[in-house]
Amino acid sequence: xxxxxxxxxxxxxxxTLRALSEYLKLSQTTVSVxxxxxxxxxxxxxxxxxxxxxxxxxxxxRPNYFARSLxxxxxxxxxVLVSEMSEGYFTLVMNGVxxxxxxxxxxxxxxxxxxxxxxxxxYPRLLEERAADGLLLLNTPLPHQMHMPIVGISCHQTxxxxxNIVLDHEKAAVLGLKHLADLGHRRIAFMKGQSHTMDxxxxxxxxxxxxxxLGVPVAPELCFTLxxxxxxxxxxxxxxxxxxxxxxxFTALFCFNDLAAIGAIRAxxxxxxxxxxxxxxxxxxxxMGAAYGIPxxxxxxxxxxxxxxxxxxxxxxxxxxxxxxxxxxxVMEPELVVRESTAVLR
Numbered sequence: 001x002x003x004x005x006x007x008x009x010x011x012x013x014x015x016t017l018r019a020l021s022e023y024l025k026l027s028q029t030t031v032s033v034x035x036x037x038x039x040x041x042x043x044x045x046x047x048x049x050x051x052x053x054x055x056x057x058x059x060x061x062r063p064n065y066f067a068r069s070l071x072x073x074x075x076x077x078x079x080v081l082v083s084e085m086s087e088g089y090f091t092l093v094m095n096g097v098x099x100x101x102x103x104x105x106x107x108x109x110x111x112x113x114x115x116x117x118x119x120x121x122x123y124p125r126l127l128e129e130r131a132a133d134g135l136l137l138l139n140t141p142l143p144h145q146m147h148m149p150i151v152g153i154s155c156h157q158t159x160x161x162x163x164n165i166v167l168d169h170e171k172a173a174v175l176g177l178k179h180l181a182d183l184g185h186r187r188i189a190f191m192k193g194q195s196h197t198m199d200x201x202x203x204x205x206x207x208x209x210x211x212x213x214l215g216v217p218v219a220p221e222l223c224f225t226l227x228x229x230x231x232x233x234x235x236x237x238x239x240x241x242x243x244x245x246x247x248x249x250f251t252a253l254f255c256f257n258d259l260a261a262i263g264a265i266r267a268x269x270x271x272x273x274x275x276x277x278x279x280x281x282x283x284x285x286x287x288m289g290a291a292y293g294i295p296x297x298x299x300x301x302x303x304x305x306x307x308x309x310x311x312x313x314x315x316x317x318x319x320x321x322x323x324x325x326x327x328x329x330x331v332m333e334p335e336l337v338v339r340e341s342t343a344v345l346r
Contacts, residue, residue, distance in 0.1 A: 015059045024055055035061065037105070077107040078315060079127030081120075082138040083197075084112050086231030088259050088287035089304060093138055093153060096308025104316050106133075113140065115196045115229060134315045139198045149318030153311045156198050158328050163314050165307050165330045169199070172300045172334035173206035174214070176254060176282050179298070179336055181216050184345035185252035185280060189222040189243060191236065191264070193256040194229065200256070203284070207254065222250050226260065236260030240267035251279060251345055258283035258290045258299055265293065265341065276343035286337055295340030303332055 017035075021028045026048070033040045034052045041049060055061070080097060082090055094110075101108050109127060113119035124135060124143040134149040142150060142157045142164075150162040157164060180188055190207065193200035211218050224239055236255060244267065253268075255261035261283030265275050275281050275295055283290060286301035310330065318326060 015061050017061075020055060020059065020061050023059075024052060026052070075131040075133055076105065077109065077130075077132050078134045078136060078319075079124070079130075079132040080108050080110045080136045080138070081123055081127075081140050082110065082112050083140055084114055084231050085110070086259070087289070088231075089257065089285050089302075090138065092285075092287065092304035093308040093311075096305035096310075097136060097138075097312050098308075099305075100309045100312025100316070104312075106316065108136075133319045136311055136315050138311075141198070149315060149322060151311050151315040151318065153307050154198050156202055160328060163318070163326050163328060163330060165311055165314070165332065166202075167199075167302050167307075167334055168331050169202045169206040169334075170209065172284070172302075173203070173210035175334060175336040176284070176300050177207065177210045177214055177216055179338065179342065180252045180254065180280060180282060181214055183252075183280065183342060186217060187219070187222065187250045188216065188252045188254055189224075189250040190218065190254050191239070191256045191260060192223065192225040194226050196229075203256070221247060226256060231259070233259050233263030233266065236263035237267045238263075240264040241271060244268065244271040244273065248273070252342070253279055253281045255281060255283050258285045258287045258297060261297055261299070261341075262289070262293060265295070265297075275341050277346070280342040280345075282342055286335075290337075291339065298339045298342040299337050301335040301337045303335075307332055 017028050017032060021031045024031060030044060030048070031052055034044060034049050035056060078101065084090065085094070109132065111123045111127070113123060120141060124146055127135060128146060128148055132148065134151070135146065137150065137152040137155055139154045140152070142152055142155055142159055142162055152162055152164040154166060155164045156166060192204050208218065224243060226235060226239060228235060228238070236259070240253070240263070253264055255264055261281055265281055268275055268279055273279050281297070283297045283299035285304065286299045290297040290299050314326070
């Protein structure tokens, strides 16, 4: 028989915790708490921790997922249910969600339901069957009879078993409408969001209340509702062209969101109207591209990335301490961002 090659960390295809601890001449417990960044790792000398982590990098050691899940009695994964993943609102919210979950070493599943009722009902059950530790909802109705922690962002539903993160739409409406009124605009066109979007009704009611409080007239012929289920500037382009073809008797336009506002500005341009010289346009959200169009977009900023990070943080808190008391609603502050798309009425 030839010489038998002794298995070492260098020769094994996938190094085990036992082999790594033998190589380091440390207990498996010591290596495990450092590798998994457990609270007990703080009691281990810094030099020892650095030696363990150096070996982890050298041999590309990866903890066994199933063993770790059994120890913690968690899957270390959550489900994120969204209506769609277009640029703009969802890009920024998900940026914050991902940062929060990755920092906690949580895996996540993203599922888009596109407002199909059967998917809105089915996806939460699928995630629960796959042992997700919690559910984060973006602009999605809260599911019924779930046995996992739930956090919603812009869900606008109050329930004891869930925390909902929402914008202060009343303040946002006052900021936007007062800005237009202070510029001298009285004939303002109002764009209402699609009926299925969770922000639509709270935002519309807040705008109408702000108009009443500020004495700004709301002309029915200048109010219109978005209908199409699209996630691009096309959302505002067609409806605003139709509005202009009916009437040009308005000097400002309050849009439902920034993507619709970008489409609206193009529609006004194609109909021979200049922004802001002929029509001032204000958006909502402050998406990444809002500052870079010509003209740059005046908008109501939602702290979208912060909302995403907070959503992830609250969900992880609910997972770690399911019996603690939590707020049913967390309200975020809006901000008016004045750019080039609004101007004094001439």
